[in-house]
Amino acid sequence: MTPRARARDEGSLADELEQLEQIVRRLEADDTDLDAGLALFEEGVRRLRAARERLSQAELKVQTVLDSAGDELGLGDLDV
């Protein structure tokens, strides 16, 4: 994976859910002590919140490329 691809993947919902899955699994395992458990729980809550935040956008955004001449693409909303 290129560094760029990794950067993009960071913080994606898929990534968030995967991390959350691991946290839950570790929390469910018998060998965590209370302090570690609490830390895991705190992180889990944080990630849950982030995941819910992602899902909360209720309206699909549709954009179109208006200008591709410059370094940055010019995007505008499209009514479909």
Added chain:
Amino acid sequence: MTAPILSALPISADDVWSVTQVTSAVKRLIERDLGAVWVRGEILQCKAWSSGHWYFTLRDARSQMRCCMWRAQAQKAGRPPVDGTEVYVLGTPGMWEEKGEFRLTVSLIIPTAAVGAQQQELERVKSVLQRDGLFDPTRKRPLPTHARCIAVVTSPDGAALRDIVIVVRRRWPCARIVVVGARVQGDGAEAELVRALGIVNRVDGVEVCIMGRGGGAREDLHAFNSEAVCRALAAVRVPTISAVGHETDVSLTDFVADVRAATPSAAAEAAVPDQRDVRRRVADLAARLANGLAQRTALAGERLERTGDRLTAAVTQKAERRRHRIDRLAAQLDALSPLRVLARGFAVPVAPDGRVLKRRADFAEGDGFTLRVADGSVPARVQEDA
């Protein structure tokens, strides 16, 4: 007239058909049983009338038939073919009653030479792309599971885009679609598709790319068999889905893309998950998280109990701090936590060993237990029976 012929006449005049009755009956027979057919033949005497309609004869070694092509189709066909041109025509056999003539009403003419050349070009492109490994199954990339940004390369006012937007809006509204418009057929389509695919690589955050169009005549899908378009598709830096035409249409971009979808709607389904599934998974993880913590604290409680006598004040204090922390975190859990039930006024009786007391039999006279309420615990004892 002679007598034997006269005697062959039917008795009743009702049994004699009019010319119109015969031609109508033949017309019905032909037009009911034969739909549109592809016919291969040679064009003869194509006459373009000032009305815009074309009339010509189509023949092979043994037979011939009259054909007409109405103005609307003739205009699209360009110039009338010269005598002797080998063609495929798409036409509907019918009856021209006024002249008592059987004829083919043609909607499309394609010179066989053009088809041959097109087929040759297709084979050539296929073989060079194959040689360069563009169809190689090992270069297929998996699609993202929760794409946030989907690039769509298609005609901005085509049905394909509408279908894709409808599906994504229903399944995964928390996403963003970036439409990179391109003509998908006719002159310049190839160049516009190549350019659009290049732009996809510059869209910030793009995770998957759908390229496609709705169904059409075979020659309308031509651009999707072009070598340049195939190579540009292969060069897209995110996984790609090709959705060209209807289920039965296959184009070379279908083989180059990471995933081939039968229709634009199917491409959208493949590109994004269903939000209901994802929400279910999040809810499940939330419940397991809360549960996991509850188990952990119960275990820690047991340990504290076992070493209770030897606990120093400092340890108690530490445990107290932990308890506060748990309470604070538990409050944060809000919707996902069973504590929310407590907030509505319910209480949970818990035995000193952490067991939840659920039945009458769990309470013995004089037993101490803890009543778990929304903001903490209350020590309690079972009173003498009334």
